[in-house]
Amino acid sequence: MGGNCVDRIERFTDDEQKLLVETLLSQNYVIELLSSELNDIESGIKAKDEHSYQQLKSLYDRLRIK
Amino acid sequence: MGGNCVDRIERFTDDEQKLLVETLLSQNYVIELLSSELNDIESGIKAKDEHSYQQLKSLYDRLRIK
Numbered sequence: 001m002g003g004n005c006v007d008r009i010e011r012f013t014d015d016e017q018k019l020l021v022e023t024l025l026s027q028n029y030v031i032e033l034l035s036s037e038l039n040d041i042e043s044g045i046k047a048k049d050e051h052s053y054q055q056l057k058s059l060y061d062r063l064r065i066k
Numbered sequence: 067m068g069g070n071c072v073d074r075i076e077r078f079t080d081d082e083q084k085l086l087v088e089t090l091l092s093q094n095y096v097i098e099l100l101s102s103e104l105n106d107i108e109s110g111i112k113a114k115d116e117h118s119y120q121q122l123k124s125l126y127d128r129l130r131i132k
Contacts, residue, residue, distance in 0.1 A: 017083055020087050027102050052085060059086070
């Protein structure tokens, strides 16, 4: 699935990526999204490299305390 | 709310933004997210400039036909 995502993200321009992240923040889905992703990784459903996993965890912690 | 989002997006590095968009795609939340945002704009709950609105609609159409 990782490879697939990389293929897909390249179809978005920087502007579009920024707009998607802004939308994600404004709809308050971001905590739910990160929590689902961390669950998938921690339960072994999804494989993710260690660096991305740590980055996701740190984003989750930063956003959760707001 | 727009100004608030811009404040918040600046707290993310490019790497983190990319990771968030990849996660968004891999969790299949993206259609749901865009649909909620378009609904909020079209019902007047949320104000958005015309360019961003068109870009969101075009992203929604591109992703919906997959």
